[in-house]
Amino acid sequence: MKISIGNDHAGPDYKLAIVKHLESKGIEVINHGTDTFDSVDYPDFVHPVANDVENGTVDFGIIICGSGNGVAMTANKHQKVRAALCWTKEISALARQHNDANIISIPARFTAIQQAIEMVDTFLNTAFEGGRHQTRVDKISC
Template sequence: MKISIGNDHAGPSYKNVIVKFLKEAGHTVSNYGTDTPDSVDYPDFGHPVATDVEEGKADFGIVICGSGNGIAMTVNKHQGVRAALCWIKEIAILAREHNNANVIAIPARYTSEMQALEMVKAFITTEFEGGRHQRRVDKIACN
């Protein structure tokens, strides 16, 4: 599986834990995140992830910032991107099952690294249920 990841200054350690897991599991990872705690602008790291998902270069995206909100808002500006702000594993599962989310947004300041890793594991292994949920997902995009 191909996965793109991006983070601002709140998430370098989270990214490192997640990327290590993904690579060890055999996934290909495109890393657009910063590696330092020096202040940066999250859109600079979210847009490349969203573009990869939008263009089919990545199966999933992972974005990380302090609250998860700013970077989720950023990537959701891209057509075909459905980013879900998740703070527990169960939300990540529902985002996949019911919303066919293809990007997970993680709030680094409100989750632990282990919670973030568990959410990512659940997110990338959970299938979309389709059915009545497909009708709803079809209504998300403004075309």
């Protein structure tokens, strides 16, 4: 499995912990995020993740900012991206099962690092259910 990750200044510590966790499982991670807490513009770090997902060079994406909203809005501008803002494992599972989300958006200021890691694990290990949900997912794209 190959994952693309990006973050702004609210999430370097989250990214570091998630990357370390994923690499310990043998998952390849492409890092597009900042490594400092200096203020940056999150689109500069999210568009590369969304491009990776849209182009199929990775299996999934992970994006992190303070609220998770700005990065999700940015990623969802890409045609083949379905970024889901998640703050619990249950929402992470539903984002995959019902929405076939391919990027998880994490709100660093509203989740703990361990919680974020658990959400990522759930997201990556949950399959899309298809069926009645496929019709709805097909209607997302304009």
